[in-house]
Structure formats: C-alpha cells, structure tokens
Amino acid sequence: MNDNSLFQIYFDSDLETKEQVYDFISEIACAHASFQQKQDIIHQLNEREKAGSPLIAEHVLLPHIESEHVIESQIILFRLAKPMHWDETIEDIRMIIAILLKKGEEEAIKKKMAGFTRSLADEDYVERLLNVEEIEFHKEIIKIREES
Amino acid sequence: MSSKDNREQKLLLFLSKNQDYVTAEDLAEILQTSKKTVYRLIKKINDESLDDSLIVSEKGRGYKLDYEKFIHYQKSNKKYKEDDFSPDERRKRIMEELLLSSPKPMNIHYLFNDYYVGESVIFKDEQLMSEELKKHNLILERKKRTLAILGEEVNIRKAIKEIIEIFNIIDIDDLKSNQELNFNKYDVLVILDQLRNIEKDLNITIPYPYNVNIFSHLYILLSRSRKNPAFIFTDKVSNEKTENMKKDFDFYQVAKSTIHNIEKYLNNALPEIEIYFLYQYLVSSRMQGTLDTTSTLSSRVIQVTKAYINGMSTRIGINIDNQSIFVDLANHIKPMLNRLEHSIRVKNSLLSQIKVTYEEIFSSVKNVSEFISEEFNLPAINDDENGFITLYFAKMIETSQHQHPIKTLIMCTTGIGTSELLKAKASKKFPELEIVDVVASRNMQAYKEKYSNIELILSTVHIEDNISIPYLLVSAMFTIDDQKRLQRKIEEIYHER
Numbered sequence: 001m002n003d004n005s006l007f008q009i010y011f012d013s014d015l016e017t018k019e020q021v022y023d024f025i026s027e028i029a030c031a032h033a034s035f036q037q038k039q040d041i042i043h044q045l046n047e048r049e050k051a052g053s054p055l056i057a058e059h060v061l062l063p064h065i066e067s068e069h070v071i072e073s074q075i076i077l078f079r080l081a082k083p084m085h086w087d088e089t090i091e092d093i094r095m096i097i098a099i100l101l102k103k104g105e106e107e108a109i110k111k112k113m114a115g116f117t118r119s120l121a122d123e124d125y126v127e128r129l130l131n132v133e134e135i136e137f138h139k140e141i142i143k144i145r146e147e148s
Numbered sequence: 149m150s151s152k153d154n155r156e157q158k159l160l161l162f163l164s165k166n167q168d169y170v171t172a173e174d175l176a177e178i179l180q181t182s183k184k185t186v187y188r189l190i191k192k193i194n195d196e197s198l199d200d201s202l203i204v205s206e207k208g209r210g211y212k213l214d215y216e217k218f219i220h221y222q223k224s225n226k227k228y229k230e231d232d233f234s235p236d237e238r239r240k241r242i243m244e245e246l247l248l249s250s251p252k253p254m255n256i257h258y259l260f261n262d263y264y265v266g267e268s269v270i271f272k273d274e275q276l277m278s279e280e281l282k283k284h285n286l287i288l289e290r291k292k293r294t295l296a297i298l299g300e301e302v303n304i305r306k307a308i309k310e311i312i313e314i315f316n317i318i319d320i321d322d323l324k325s326n327q328e329l330n331f332n333k334y335d336v337l338v339i340l341d342q343l344r345n346i347e348k349d350l351n352i353t354i355p356y357p358y359n360v361n362i363f364s365h366l367y368i369l370l371s372r373s374r375k376n377p378a379f380i381f382t383d384k385v386s387n388e389k390t391e392n393m394k395k396d397f398d399f400y401q402v403a404k405s406t407i408h409n410i411e412k413y414l415n416n417a418l419p420e421i422e423i424y425f426l427y428q429y430l431v432s433s434r435m436q437g438t439l440d441t442t443s444t445l446s447s448r449v450i451q452v453t454k455a456y457i458n459g460m461s462t463r464i465g466i467n468i469d470n471q472s473i474f475v476d477l478a479n480h481i482k483p484m485l486n487r488l489e490h491s492i493r494v495k496n497s498l499l500s501q502i503k504v505t506y507e508e509i510f511s512s513v514k515n516v517s518e519f520i521s522e523e524f525n526l527p528a529i530n531d532d533e534n535g536f537i538t539l540y541f542a543k544m545i546e547t548s549q550h551q552h553p554i555k556t557l558i559m560c561t562t563g564i565g566t567s568e569l570l571k572a573k574a575s576k577k578f579p580e581l582e583i584v585d586v587v588a589s590r591n592m593q594a595y596k597e598k599y600s601n602i603e604l605i606l607s608t609v610h611i612e613d614n615i616s617i618p619y620l621l622v623s624a625m626f627t628i629d630d631q632k633r634l635q636r637k638i639e640e641i642y643h644e645r
Contacts, residue, residue: 062569099565113564
C-alpha cells in the first residue's frame with residue numbers, strides 16, 4: 001500500500017540506534033547511489049541535528065533534509081518496537097518521522113508534505129500515532145494523505 | 149477585612165502574578181512590612197492550606213506559588229464556616245437582619261442571642277454598626293431593649309446589597325445548585341425566570357456582573373416585601389422622572405411586567421415606585437444584543453468614551469486607533485453614566501485582583517476618571533467602575549489590538565519539516581504574529597530581499613549568517629520555555645516600534 005505514495009511505514013521497526021536509523025534512511029533516499037552520496041545524506045542529517053533538535057514531541061523525532069541526492073521525496077515513518085536511546089540528551093524515542101525532500105521538488109508535492117507536518121501540531125494525532133495498533137496506524141496515515 | 153487578611157491576600161496575588169521565585173526582601177518591600185512578618189505570613193498560609201504547602205521555597209531563590217494548589221485553595225476557601233463568626237461577620241449578619249425588617253425594631257437579646265457575647269461587646273457593636281450605616285445615610289436607633297434602622301428605602305436597599313456578601317457570586321447559574329449560599333430556592337428560581345423574561349422581551353443578554361446586580365435587587369425586593377408587607381415608603385419620585393421613564397417605552401414595559409409578575413408571586417401589591425427602582429437598574433446595566441451598536445449612543449456617551457481613550461493613550465503611551473475598543477467601551481460607558489446618575493453601585497468582585505494585575509493601567513484609569521468627572525460634571529467615579537474600565541484597556545493591550553501584527557518568517561532546513569509544524573503551533577498560540585511565509589534556511593538571503601519588511605524570523609535551526617532582523621531559535625517542540633522567550637521577543641519588537 002506504500003507504492004507510489006509519499007509515505008513509507010515501518011511498523012514495529014527493530015532499529016536500535018541513531019546510526020542504524022540514519023543508515024537506513026540513506027538507503028531509502030538513494031537506493032542505487034554511491035557510498036559517497038549516502039554518506040552525504042547521513043552527514044546532512046547529522047548537520048541538521050547540530051543546528052537544532054529534531055525532537056517535536058515527547059517520544060517523537062522529525063529529522064528532515066533537502067538534497068539533490070534524494071531521488072524521490074518521501075516521508076518515512078518508523079514506529080519502533082522498543083524505545084530508543086538516541087543520544088546523551090534525547091531518550092525514550094518511540095517514533096521517528098523522516099522527511100526527505102528532493103531538491104527542486106514541485107510545489108504540489110511540497111504542499112502535501114507540509115500538510116502532513118502541520119497535522120503533527122495536533123497533539124492528539126501524535127498521541128494516536130504513538131499508541132494505536134498497526135492497522136489503525138495505517139488508517140491514520142491514509143486519512144491525512146487523503147485530506148492533504 | 150483586617151489588615152492581616154489583606155496582607156495575606158496581597159502576598160498570594162503577588163506571587164500568583166510572578167512565575168519565578170520572589171525573595172523575602174522583595175515581598176517585605178511590596179507589603180511594606182518586615183521580612184519577619186513575611187516569614188510568619190507564609191508559614192500561616194501554608195499551615196492553613198489543606199494538603200501540602202501552597203507556597204514553596206527554595207534556598208537562595210525565595211518563594212513561589214504552587215499554582216495548581218492555589219486555584220484549588222481559592223475554591224475550597226470559599227466554604228462557609230458554620231458556627232465560627234468573626235466579629236465583623238457577626239455585625240454584618242445582625243445588620244442584615246435589621247435592614248431587612250427596617251423600620252421595625254427588634255429585640256437586642258433576640259439579635260445577639262446566637263453569638264454568646266456580653267454587654268460590652270454589644271455596646272461596641274452598636275457603635276460600629278452605627279458608623280457603618282451612617283455611610284448609607286441610615287440611622288441605628290436604640291430604644292429600650294430594641295434596635296431599629298431608619299432611613300429612606302433606597303438607602304436601605306443599597307446598604308443591604310453592600311453588606312450581604314453572598315451577592316458577590318460570579319456565576320448566576322451557580323445560584324440554582326449552590327447550597328452554601330443559603331438563598332431561598334423558590335425565590336431564586338422565580339427571579340432567574342424574570343431575568344430570562346427581561347432578556348427575551350428586550351431581545352438582549354445581560355452579562356455578568358449586571359445580571360447579578362439585577363438579581364440582587366429583585367431578591368432584596370422580595371425579602372423586604374415579605375418582612376414588611378404593609379410598609380409604605382416615604383420615598384417619592386418626581387413627575388418629570390416618571391415621565392422620562394414612560395418615554396423609554398421598551399424598558400418601562402419590561403419593568404412594569406416584571407414587577408407585576410413579582411406581585412403575583414408574592415400575592416401582595418407593590419407600590420408604583422418599584423417599577424421606577426427596577427427601571428433604574430435596567431438602564432444602568434450593560435446589555436448585549438441588538439442594542440449593542442453605536443447608533444443608539446448619545447453624543448455625551450461618545451464624548452466621554454473618546455475622553456477615556458484619549459486620556460489613556462497619552463498616559464500609557466500607546467496609539468489607540470482601533471474602532472473595536474471604542475464600540476466596546478462606549479457600550480460600557482452608556483449604562484455607567486446611568487449608574488452614576490441613579491447612584492447605583494455594581495460591586496466589582498475582581499477589584500483587588502485587577503488592582504494587583506493591572507496596577508499601572510488601573511492608576512491611569514483612576515486619573516482619567518477624576519479628570520472626566522470634573523470635565524463632564526459627573527458624580528465621582530468609584531474604584532469598582534475604574535476596575536471595569538481597566539479591563540477594557542487591559543484586554544486591548546493583552547490582545548495587542550493596538551499593534552499591527554508582526555510580520556514573521558518561519559524557517560527550517562527544508563521549509564516543509566519542523567517549520568510547518570512550528571507554524572501551526574505558533575499561529576495558534578500567538579495571534580500577534582502574521583506568518584508571511586515558511587521557508588528553507590539555505591535560501592535566507594533571497595528571502596531577505598523578497599520580504600524586506602520582515603520583523604521577525606522564527607527558526608528551528610541555527611542561522612550562522614549575520615542577519616539584521618530579530619531572530620529567535622526555538623525547538624520544534626515549541627515548549628513553554630520557547631513560548632516565554634517568544635513572548636519576550638514580541639514585547640521587545642513592540643517596544644522598539
């Protein structure tokens with residue numbers, strides 16, 4: 001159900017560290033690209049974090065970058081199987097929402113993605129995403145996808 | 149209220165206003181007392197609070213109010229202590245009894261029986277009550293072993309209203325369910341019904357505190373008439389005043405039918421003058437609805453309103469060009485002028501809080517009021533009224549109606565990630581921001597040219613370039629701390645304008 005969609009959902013993801021998460025994201029961002037390009041993505045993600053914390057709510061991270069290496073713009077959602085220790089300051093992470101934006105992406109797609117991030121301002125919505133079962137989780141995402 | 153109670157309240161109010169710790173020195177200065185007294189007051193407040201300490205302290209930082217507990221405390225503190233009356237309460241209750249039955253004399257033994265006090269206390273109470281009543285132009289008469297209050301009906305009613313504290317209720321719906329208030333339940337329901345009828349007939353709503361004011365007028369009318377069914381007032385209304393009232397057709401009709409309904413309920417005829425009394429209250433109340441427009445304002449109302457707005461704008465140094473405050477305030481001034489004319493006092497239960505919270509605005513309003521009552525030849529405008537007016541200006545300042553919105557740019561790395569999220573959160577909490585665009589940080593320079601009139605940049609990422617525009621880094625969580633910092637930044641920007 002994730003085909004042709006902006007959204008990729010990984011429920012019960014068994015990723016355990018920040019490094020694993022960023023590695024995984026870089027794989028999705030540019031699947032067939034060179035090692036160097038993937039390293040670039042990871043570097044960018046790390047730089048973004050240095051500039052400002054990606055924490056958007058308790059237990060939720062929102063790393064996001066814009067890069068020419070990204071082949072297709074995407075929103076990747078991880079609901080973690082186990083709470084993750086992210087770094088010295090950020091702990092107990094249960095959901096990661098990564099936003100990858102292709103450089104020079106068309107406005108319509110940007111608008112869709114922005115619509116989704118806006119919905120994250122609704123605390124109840126985030127709360128549901130953190131707690132619902134897998135089927136419900138998909139439904140919640142579909143709902144937003146259709147609205148925006 | 150004794151000065152000690154007053155200090156306690158002042159201390160609590162001051163702490164509630166401050167989010168951070170306050171030192172004992174500062175508190176002593178504000179209360180104009182010693183540090184020792186401050187310690188004692190805090191200990192007393194904490195000892196008396198139901199569960200844990202209301203005021204928390206930290207070494208080296210001072211004192212802070214546990215706000216959640218404070219709200220709870222305020223609620224529970226209202227509970228009536230049944231058997232334990234302070235001397236002040238005792239006198240009030242006796243005066244209440246005497247006022248309601250005035251001019252009938254009552255036996256002293258009967259009046260003081262419940263309080264177990266001796267002759268000397270009774271003698272002292274008489275003196276104090278007599279002084280209190282003098283303020284309302286009433287006389288406390290002692291004859292043989294009885295006391296009676298003598299004076300004009302209008303003054304008696306006013307005194308009742310001031311003395312009986314249960315009229316300090318804020319929520320009129322509370323009357324139906326609140327047991328502590330000890331009202332006659334049937335009377336309450338009948339009066340509330342009358343209030344609804346008045347609102348329906350005039351097609352308006354009467355907001356707080358005017359609804360409570362009319363309620364208490366009618367409640368006192370019922371109580372008085374019942375205790376003194378055959379009593380005929382000595383008060384007279386001039387023909388001119390009666391004629392003027394009859395010209396005000398809608399209000400007159402409503403007053404007439406309300407009094408008529410009450411006569412039916414009492415099963416007893418009421419004197420004509422009651423219609424005039426009620427009429428006075430109606431025209432002195434603010435009403436919201438169809439009447440709430442500028443078209444019904446007299447030139448005098450407009451002049452007084454303008455005088456307030458001009459006076460306040462020079463005193464607090466802001467530019468008030470907004471039409472909405474004018475309409476709002478004018479619709480308050482209109483019944484206020486009627487209140488001054490009929491010398492009807494609306495009790496402002498929030499007065500002490502208003503004074504502490506909006507100290508500066510309040511004292512400015514007071515100044516302007518003094519000037520206005522001289523200029524327009526009005527009776528003195530009391531603090532209750534000044535408190536109400538303060539709220540209009542405070543509201544305007546707090547909601548920044550007098551300021552243009554701040555043109556704001558929101559920024560993150562992509563322009564669609566945390567920045568969009570921040571936009572949704574910030575625009576909900578800070579209506580004073582006008583969010584012009586949401587952008588990616590790398591395009592900074594380009595946007596600076598595109599939006600040359602930007603006043604604030606709100607960003608979730610650190611900006612390294614040197615920029616001349618006020619800029620604030622906040623987290624995407626938009627925590628309380630972020631919100632506080634943004635609030636300060638907004639004030640800075642307002643200040644520099």
